[in-house]
Amino acid sequence: xxxxxxxxxxxxxxxxxxxxxxxxxxxxxxxxxxxxxxxxxxxxxxxxxxxxxxxxxxxxxxxxxxxxxxxxxxxxxxxxxxxxxxxxxxxxxxxxxxxxxxxxxxxxxxxxxxxxxxxxxxxxxxxxxxxxxxxxxxxxxxxxxxxxxxxxxxxxxxxxxxxxxxxxxxxxxxxxxxxxxxxxxxxxxxxxxxxxxxxxxxxxxxxxxxxxxxxxxxxxxxxxxxxxxxxxxxxxxxxxxxxxxxxxxxxxxxxxxxxxxxxxxxxxxxxxxxxxxxxxxxxxxxxxxxxxxxxxxxxxxxxxxxxxxxxxxxxxxxxxxxxxxxxxxxxxxxxxxxxxxxxxxxxxxxxxxxxxxxxxxxxxxxxxxxxxxxxxxxxxxxxxxxxxxxxxxxxxxxxxxxxxxxxxxxxxxxxxxxxxxxxxxxxxxxxxxxxxxxx
Amino acid sequence: xxxxxxxxxxxxxxxxxxxxxxxxxxxxxxxxxxxxxxxxxxxxxxxxxxxxxxxxxxxxxxxxxxxxxxxxxxxxxxxxxxxxxxxxxxxxxxxxxxxxxxxxxxxxxxxxxxxxxxxxxxxxxxxxxxxxxxxxxxxxxxxxxxxxxxxxxxxxxxxxxxxxxxxxxxxxxxxxxxxxxxxxxxxxxxxxxxxxxxxxx
Numbered sequence: 001x002x003x004x005x006x007x008x009x010x011x012x013x014x015x016x017x018x019x020x021x022x023x024x025x026x027x028x029x030x031x032x033x034x035x036x037x038x039x040x041x042x043x044x045x046x047x048x049x050x051x052x053x054x055x056x057x058x059x060x061x062x063x064x065x066x067x068x069x070x071x072x073x074x075x076x077x078x079x080x081x082x083x084x085x086x087x088x089x090x091x092x093x094x095x096x097x098x099x100x101x102x103x104x105x106x107x108x109x110x111x112x113x114x115x116x117x118x119x120x121x122x123x124x125x126x127x128x129x130x131x132x133x134x135x136x137x138x139x140x141x142x143x144x145x146x147x148x149x150x151x152x153x154x155x156x157x158x159x160x161x162x163x164x165x166x167x168x169x170x171x172x173x174x175x176x177x178x179x180x181x182x183x184x185x186x187x188x189x190x191x192x193x194x195x196x197x198x199x200x201x202x203x204x205x206x207x208x209x210x211x212x213x214x215x216x217x218x219x220x221x222x223x224x225x226x227x228x229x230x231x232x233x234x235x236x237x238x239x240x241x242x243x244x245x246x247x248x249x250x251x252x253x254x255x256x257x258x259x260x261x262x263x264x265x266x267x268x269x270x271x272x273x274x275x276x277x278x279x280x281x282x283x284x285x286x287x288x289x290x291x292x293x294x295x296x297x298x299x300x301x302x303x304x305x306x307x308x309x310x311x312x313x314x315x316x317x318x319x320x321x322x323x324x325x326x327x328x329x330x331x332x333x334x335x336x337x338x339x340x341x342x343x344x345x346x347x348x349x350x351x352x353x354x355x356x357x358x359x360x361x362x363x364x365x366x367x368x369x370x371x372x373x374x375x376x377x378x379x380x381x382x383x384x385x386x387x388x389x390x391x392x393x394x395x396x397x398x399x400x401x402x403x404x405x406x407x408x409x410x411x412x413x414x415x416x417x418x419x420x421x422x423x424x425x426x427x428x429x430x431x432x433x434x435x436x437x438x439x
Numbered sequence: 440x441x442x443x444x445x446x447x448x449x450x451x452x453x454x455x456x457x458x459x460x461x462x463x464x465x466x467x468x469x470x471x472x473x474x475x476x477x478x479x480x481x482x483x484x485x486x487x488x489x490x491x492x493x494x495x496x497x498x499x500x501x502x503x504x505x506x507x508x509x510x511x512x513x514x515x516x517x518x519x520x521x522x523x524x525x526x527x528x529x530x531x532x533x534x535x536x537x538x539x540x541x542x543x544x545x546x547x548x549x550x551x552x553x554x555x556x557x558x559x560x561x562x563x564x565x566x567x568x569x570x571x572x573x574x575x576x577x578x579x580x581x582x583x584x585x586x587x588x589x590x591x592x593x594x595x596x597x598x599x600x601x602x603x604x605x606x607x608x609x610x611x612x613x614x615x616x617x618x619x620x621x622x623x624x625x626x627x628x629x630x631x632x633x634x635x636x637x638x639x640x
Contacts, residue, residue: 145525
C-alpha cells in the first residue's frame with residue numbers, strides 16, 4: 001500500500017512537471033533569431049525591447065541590443081549599449097554572497113549574469129569594430145588597449161590559454177595598431193596572435209589563417225626582425241609578399257563576415273524517483289550547436305577574388321567555457337539536490353501534503369542556467385584586400401558548405417584611400433542555421 | 440532545530456530586498472569639488488592638468504623672448520591632442536580648458552582652430568554679399584599663428600587581482616611655426632590607486 005502511494009505520488013509529480021515545461025532563457029531568443037534571418041532588425045529590436053528583462057539579465061539585454069543595433073548599421077547607438085554593458089560587467093565582477101546563497105537554494109539562473117570571459121573580450125572587440133566602421137581609429141585604439149588590459153587580467157585568473165590569449169582579439173588589436181602606423185605594437189600583436197593560434201590548435205581545430213602568415217612576414221620585415229622574418233618565411237613556405245611601404249601607398253579593404261549565430265544552451269534534466277521518497281531533479285546546461293550554413297564569403301573587388309578565412313570560432317569558445325565550468329555547476333546542482341531532499345524529508349514527517357508541496361516547489365525551481373550572449377555569430381571570418389586608392393564596387397558571394405555560391409550581396413562605391421583601411425562588416429544568419437545539431 | 444536558525448536569515452534577506460528599493464537621491468555638488476567614482480579620467484583631472492600646465496607655459500622665457508624679438512604678443516593655436524590612453528577621454532573639454540586658461544591670462548593671442556575658422560570664413564563670405572559696406576569684414580586679414588600647441592595623453596596601467604595603479608602622463612609641446620623649433624615642453628603626471636570591490640549586494 002505504501003509502495004502504491006509513493007508510485008501514485010511519483011506519477012503525479014512527473015505529470016505536473018510535463019505540464020509545466022517552463023521556458024528557459026535561451027527559448028526567449030528564438031523569435032528574435034527568426035527576425036535576423038530576414039534582416040528585419042526593426043522587428044527584432046522591438047521584440048527585444050518588449051521582453052521583460054529581469055535585473056539579473058540586464059547585461060544580456062544590453063549586449064544583445066548593442067549587437068542588433070550594430071547589425072542595423074547604427075554603430076554609435078550600438079556603442080552606447082556596449083558601454084553600459086561594459087560598466088555593468090565591471091560592477092558584476094564583485095562577488096555577491098546573496099546571489100551565491102540563492103544559487104545554492106533555488107538555481108544558478110537566479111544569479112546576475114556577469115558574462116563569460118570570452119564574451120567580455122568580444123564586447124570590447126565589437127565596440128572597437130563599431131569605431132573602425134565609423135572611421136574613428138583613435139577610439140578603436142582605446143578599445144584595443146582595453147582588450148590588452150582585459151586579457152592580462154584574465155591571465156591573472158589562470159583560466160587557461162583558451163581564454164587569456166584569444167587569437168582573434170590579438171589579431172584585431174594588431175590590425176588597429178598597424179592602421180595607426182604603430183608597426184612595432186602591431187608586430188607584437190601579430191606574434192601573440194600566432195602563438196595563440198598554435199596553442200588553440202592543440203585544443204580544437206583552430207586553423208592558422210593564411211592572412212596572418214603574410215602579416216607576420218610584412219610586420220617582422222618592417223620592424224627589422226630579420227631572423228624571425230627568415231624563420232617565418234621558411235615555416236610558412238612563402239618567399240614573396242607585399243612589404244609595409246608598398247601597402248602604405250595603397251588602400252586596404254578589411255572585410256569581416258560574421259557567420260551565423262552562436263550555439264544555444266539547452267537544459268538537460270534528469271528526474272530520479274527515490275524509493276519511497278521524494279523525487280530528485282538535477283538540471284544542467286548543455287550546448288547545442290547550430291547547423292552551419294555558409295563556409296565562407298567570396299569577395300570580388302577591383303579584379304581581385306579573395307575568400308574570407310575563419311579567425312574566431314565563437315562556437316568552440318562557448319563550448320570550451322561551459323566545459324571549464326561544468327564541475328562547479330555540477331557541484332552546486334548536487335548541493336541543491338541534497339538540501340532540497342533534506343527539506344522535503346523533514347516537512348514530510350510533519351505533514352504529507354506539505355511535503356508534497358515542498359517537493360513540487362523544489363522540482364519546479366531546479367532549472368539549468370541557459371544564459372549566454374546569443375546574438376553573437378558562430379564564427380568571425382576576415383579577408384584583407386589591398387588596392388590602389390579609388391572607388392570600387394564590392395561583390396560578395398556567400399558560399400555554402402560545398403563551396404557553391406548561394407547568396408549574393410552588393411556594396412556599391414566602396415572608397416579606399418591610400419595608407420588607410422576601410423572596415424566593412426556583414427552579419428548573415430541563414431534560415432537553416434536556426435536548427436540545432438545536437439551533440 | 441536547524442529550521443529555526445534559517446528563519447531569521449530569511450527575514451534578514453527580506454529586509455535587504457525591501458531596503459534595496461530606495462528611490463533615487465540627488466545631491467548637488469560644486470563643479471570644483473573632487474569626487475572620484477570609478478578611477479577613470481574625469482573633470483577634475485582635466486581641469487587640474489590644463490591649469491597647471493598652462494600656468495607653467497606662461498611663466499617660461501619663450502613669451503618674453505618673442506616679445507623682445509617682435510614687439511608683439513605671441514599668437515598660439517591648438518593643434519591635435521592625441522588620446523593614446525586606454526580610456527575614451529573627451530579631448531574637447533580638455534582643449535577648452537587649455538584655451539580658456541591661455542586666453543584669460545592675456546599674455547598670448549589665441550587663434551581659432553581650423554574647424555572654427557571654416558565657420559568664420561563662411562560668415563565673412565556671407566557678409567560680403569549681405570552686410571552693409573561699413574560693417575563688412577574683409578577677407579585675408581586673419582591673424583596667423585606663431586606657435587602651435589600639440590600634445591598627447593598616455594597611460595600605463597599595472598594591475599594585480601582587484602587592484603590597479605593608473606598612471607596618466609600628459610605631454611604638451613609648443614612648436615614655432617616659423618622654424619619648427621620646440622620652445623616649450625610641458626609634462627604632467629597623475630597617479631591613481633584604484634581598489635575595486637570584491638563584494639557586492
